[in-house]
Amino acid sequence: MYNILICDDEQDIVSALEIYLKAEGYRCFAAYNGREALELLENEEIHLVLLDVMMPEMDGLSAMTAMRQSSNVPVILLTAKGEDTDKILGLNVGADDYVTKPFNPVELLARVRSQLRRYMQLGGGTKREELLCCGGLCLDDKRKEVTVDGEAVALTPTEYEILKLLLQHPGEVFSPRELYRRVWNDEPYGAESTVAVHIRHLREKIEIDPAQPRYVKAVWGQGYKLERGK
Amino acid sequence: MKKLRGNLAVKISAVILLCVMALLFAASAATAVMLGELGAYSGGYESGRKNMLQKRCQQRTYEAADRVLAGGEKPESVFAQENFRFAIYDDQGQLLYSNWDGAAALAQAGVQYALTEGEPWREHAARLQEESLPTVTPTPRPTAQAQADPVATPVPTAHILEASDSYVIYEQGGELHVRPQEEMPFDWQLRTYRVDGYIPEALEAEDEIAHAVRIYDGAYRLRYTALVAAALSFLLGVLLFVFLCAAAGHRDAGERITPSFVDKIPFDLFTLLMLGALALPLSGLDTRFNIYNDIAGILLCSLLFLCAGLLFLLWCLSLAVRAKLGVVWKGCLCYRLLRWLGGGLRGLGRGLAALVRSLPLLRRWLLILALCWLAWLGLMAMIGIDGEIFFLWFVEHLILTALALYLLLGFRRLRLGAKAIAGGDEGYIVDSRHLVWELKEHAEDLNHIRDGLSAAVAERVKSERFRTELITNVSHDIRTPLTSIINYVDLLEKEAPENERQREYVAVLSRQSARLKKLIDDLMEASKAATGNLPVDKQPCQLGVLLDQTAGEYGERLAAAGLELVLSKPDKPMIILADGRHMWRIFDNLMLNILKYAQPGTRVYLDLQERQNRAAVSFRNISRSQLNISGEELMERFVRGDGARNTEGSGLGLSIARSLTQLQGGEMELTVDGDLFKVTLLFERQ
Numbered sequence: 001m002y003n004i005l006i007c008d009d010e011q012d013i014v015s016a017l018e019i020y021l022k023a024e025g026y027r028c029f030a031a032y033n034g035r036e037a038l039e040l041l042e043n044e045e046i047h048l049v050l051l052d053v054m055m056p057e058m059d060g061l062s063a064m065t066a067m068r069q070s071s072n073v074p075v076i077l078l079t080a081k082g083e084d085t086d087k088i089l090g091l092n093v094g095a096d097d098y099v100t101k102p103f104n105p106v107e108l109l110a111r112v113r114s115q116l117r118r119y120m121q122l123g124g125g126t127k128r129e130e131l132l133c134c135g136g137l138c139l140d141d142k143r144k145e146v147t148v149d150g151e152a153v154a155l156t157p158t159e160y161e162i163l164k165l166l167l168q169h170p171g172e173v174f175s176p177r178e179l180y181r182r183v184w185n186d187e188p189y190g191a192e193s194t195v196a197v198h199i200r201h202l203r204e205k206i207e208i209d210p211a212q213p214r215y216v217k218a219v220w221g222q223g224y225k226l227e228r229g230k
Numbered sequence: 231m232k233k234l235r236g237n238l239a240v241k242i243s244a245v246i247l248l249c250v251m252a253l254l255f256a257a258s259a260a261t262a263v264m265l266g267e268l269g270a271y272s273g274g275y276e277s278g279r280k281n282m283l284q285k286r287c288q289q290r291t292y293e294a295a296d297r298v299l300a301g302g303e304k305p306e307s308v309f310a311q312e313n314f315r316f317a318i319y320d321d322q323g324q325l326l327y328s329n330w331d332g333a334a335a336l337a338q339a340g341v342q343y344a345l346t347e348g349e350p351w352r353e354h355a356a357r358l359q360e361e362s363l364p365t366v367t368p369t370p371r372p373t374a375q376a377q378a379d380p381v382a383t384p385v386p387t388a389h390i391l392e393a394s395d396s397y398v399i400y401e402q403g404g405e406l407h408v409r410p411q412e413e414m415p416f417d418w419q420l421r422t423y424r425v426d427g428y429i430p431e432a433l434e435a436e437d438e439i440a441h442a443v444r445i446y447d448g449a450y451r452l453r454y455t456a457l458v459a460a461a462l463s464f465l466l467g468v469l470l471f472v473f474l475c476a477a478a479g480h481r482d483a484g485e486r487i488t489p490s491f492v493d494k495i496p497f498d499l500f501t502l503l504m505l506g507a508l509a510l511p512l513s514g515l516d517t518r519f520n521i522y523n524d525i526a527g528i529l530l531c532s533l534l535f536l537c538a539g540l541l542f543l544l545w546c547l548s549l550a551v552r553a554k555l556g557v558v559w560k561g562c563l564c565y566r567l568l569r570w571l572g573g574g575l576r577g578l579g580r581g582l583a584a585l586v587r588s589l590p591l592l593r594r595w596l597l598i599l600a601l602c603w604l605a606w607l608g609l610m611a612m613i614g615i616d617g618e619i620f621f622l623w624f625v626e627h628l629i630l631t632a633l634a635l636y637l638l639l640g641f642r643r644l645r646l647g648a649k650a651i652a653g654g655d656e657g658y659i660v661d662s663r664h665l666v667w668e669l670k671e672h673a674e675d676l677n678h679i680r681d682g683l684s685a686a687v688a689e690r691v692k693s694e695r696f697r698t699e700l701i702t703n704v705s706h707d708i709r710t711p712l713t714s715i716i717n718y719v720d721l722l723e724k725e726a727p728e729n730e731r732q733r734e735y736v737a738v739l740s741r742q743s744a745r746l747k748k749l750i751d752d753l754m755e756a757s758k759a760a761t762g763n764l765p766v767d768k769q770p771c772q773l774g775v776l777l778d779q780t781a782g783e784y785g786e787r788l789a790a791a792g793l794e795l796v797l798s799k800p801d802k803p804m805i806i807l808a809d810g811r812h813m814w815r816i817f818d819n820l821m822l823n824i825l826k827y828a829q830p831g832t833r834v835y836l837d838l839q840e841r842q843n844r845a846a847v848s849f850r851n852i853s854r855s856q857l858n859i860s861g862e863e864l865m866e867r868f869v870r871g872d873g874a875r876n877t878e879g880s881g882l883g884l885s886i887a888r889s890l891t892q893l894q895g896g897e898m899e900l901t902v903d904g905d906l907f908k909v910t911l912l913f914e915r916q
Binding site: 104 | 709712715771785786806
């Protein structure tokens with residue numbers, strides 16, 4: 001049983017989120033501005049915070065800055081602006097993930113699950129050295145296993161090899177040609193778009209929203225890279 | 231005929247034949263003319279022969295008189311070995327000398343030979359008549375000068391050199407004088423001798439006369455043949471000439487005219503050379519050779535004429551070639567010279583005009599004013615006006631010039647102001663001080679225009695900003711309630727209403743709210759892209775890689791929609807400077823567009839090419855529904871090719887793509903050709 005703090009000035013949204021989360025078996029606490037959220041966080045044991053950015057009295061970003069001084073509880077930002085600058089600012093201030101309003105309930109729940117699993121596992125489990133990890137994404141080369149937030153994912157050998165290469169060089173951009181050479185051990189001869197197809201399949205398996213990937217990102221016009229984890 | 235005119239051997243034969251014809255014509259025509267002159271055709275053999283001999287006799291008589299009377303030769307030695315006899319009588323009719331026996335003569339001629347009494351023939355005349363011819367000692371006729379100067383200077387002896395009926399030529403004191411007889415300063419006398427010449431009937435000596443008679447006999451026998459030969463050779467010669475002219479320039483059976491090196495010589499130069507070459511031998515001909523008697527002379531002469539004729543023929547043929555090519559005048563040296571001169575003059579004129587045009591307005595008019603002043607001053611210097619009138623005129627022109635300069639400066643100020651305002655300088659104020667009349671009004675009007683313009687620009691910037699803010703705020707404000715709507719509709723759906731109709735209604739709500747969400751997202755993006763309110767992080771972007779990535783992302787979805795993707799790109803990398811995320815948005819929008827609107831079962835072409843040093847990516851597909859709309863209209867916001875607007879999508883995809891392309895300095899072209907839908911993106915290559 002995890003406790004989730006929902007903070008939004010719009011009561012209807014809070015209620016809707018409560019319904020969804022309760023249906024999944026979480027306990028919910030509601031707050032309608034930043035100050036209330038901080039109070040609740042002090043008094044209750046909270047495992048995850050859903051935080052709206054634009055709120056009266058104290059906005060989400062200030063609230064989160066305050067939170068981060070005492071707690072490393074995962075925070076998912078609910079942003080209505082959907083602007084890149086807001087997202088980046090939120091992530092820099094210490095948010096773990098963000099969802100743009102209007103959000104898809106299924107996607108939100110997936111992100112909540114993902115964040116909770118990571119938070120609880122990383123807190124409890126010991127980190128093994130031979131694991132190639134990036135955020136909630138881990139690759140165990142001995143067992144040939146890939147887990148996302150602790151959940152095993154079935155990959156084809158090619159997808160596995162691509163992911164392994166990217167995980168070995170986080171942040172490095174690989175052109176499709178280079179990827180093909182390294183993974184297939186062959187010259188592409190016009191087969192570069194095959195790489196893109198495999199990347200897309202890989203993304204569909206490990207990302208919550210393949211159009212907004214967290215890990216395997218496309219650098220358009222250059223190639224692909226693994227987003228370096230925080 | 232066409233084959234013949236291209237054949238070189240035929241042409242050479244024709245030339246040779248033409249030469250032969252020319253010679254034949256010359257010979258036969260000369261014979262005929264000679265016979266005609268002698269009257270052989272009209273009067274018969276005897277008459278012609280007589281005329282011929284008469285002519286010779288006349289010639290000889292003159293020659294004899296000349297040699298004996300003037301030259302002082304002994305009469306016995308003159309024409310001693312020839313068929314010619316002569317007798318000399320003095321002016322009294324007294325026989326001085328004769329070797330004529332009075333027998334029958336073939337021809338007879340008499341010559342009056344006037345001799346003045348003078349030095350050269352005195353001895354000789356004296357020898358003839360055994361009496362002395364006294365030297366004239368002039369006794370001056372009284373003149374005005376003689377009266378003025380009574381002391382008569384000794385008059386030198388005069389020698390009469392020649393005298394005709396009207397003029398007398400004489401030598402006196404080393405000088406040669408020509409005077410009319412009436413004006414002769416002294417008296418003089420002329421003696422007239424008569425010389426009779428005869429050709430005896432028996433031509434005993436083998437001389438030129440006997441020779442001429444033989445030639446005449448031969449010519450007479452051929453008198454008709456010569457006529458016919460002359461006519462035929464003339465006719466044939468003309469035909470050959472015409473043929474050669476027609477064939478000139480043809481190298482083969484075709485119609486093509488090929489000029490030879492001769493035809494490249496400037497025509498006027500060629501003509502001059504030809505005339506010179508013709509004149510040179512002709513001028514020296516008479517004097518150098520005795521063309522009537524000497525066989526070698528005749529041969530040489532014929533040869534010279536032949537050469538001259540060949541040269542003339544060459545000239546004619548060249549003229550024919552040039553006429554066919556239409557370059558008679560253009561091939562002339564003077565034409566080129568004139569053209570060159572004309573070109574030079576034109577260039578000079580153009581240069582001057584360009585110079586004047588390139589001058590700024592003020593300097594151009596200053597130049598014109600200066601020229602006017604020069605002209606005025608020059609005129610006055612010429613007419614020679616001075617004093618007060620000149621001063622008044624000068625002052626008048628000075629005032630006019632000052633006025634013109636003032637107007638010019640004012641106009642320049644207006645011009646600069648208008649230029650600045652047209653260039654968008656909103657802060658420019660046209661200085662209307664020190665301007666008068668219409669110039670001042672114009673300056674103020676310009677300022678008014680500028681005021682209106684800057685107000686309009688400010689208004690537009692403001693409204694643009696306001697609109698962007700409005701869209702951003704509205705979309706934000708819509709999102710919050712929309713979030714609730716989507717969530718509760720989803721919850722409603724999860725409740726799974728038992729009533730079928732309720733389920734249907736909830737499905738509609740769900741679909742439409744999702745569409746509303748998409749619409750708001752696109753609207754905001756379109757607004758930001760159109761106003762350039764987006765950060766652009768330009769990085770080197772390989773279009774080939776982007777194409778591969780696009781193919782990877784969309785390949786399976788296209789295949790699922792029954793579309794085949796055909797990719798083509800050059801081997802070398804095409805790199806542009808662009809923001810990768812924006813580039814992907816453009817490609818994404820265009821591919822989505824294709825996915826939505828392409829006719830299933832057709833191919834989709836994605837090409838990367840280089841076009842005028844720019845990278846061009848083109849997307850081509852066959853539209854599913856008929857497009858009754860232009861490419862330009864399709865790029866407008868909210869416009870969709872299908873009139874019904876019932877497909878998903880906001881109608882902003884192409885508009886966003888174009889705005890993002892322009893934002894990165896690219897260009898997007900959209901063409902609709904029947905059902906072919908084509909989008910081309912153009913970016914500057916790195």
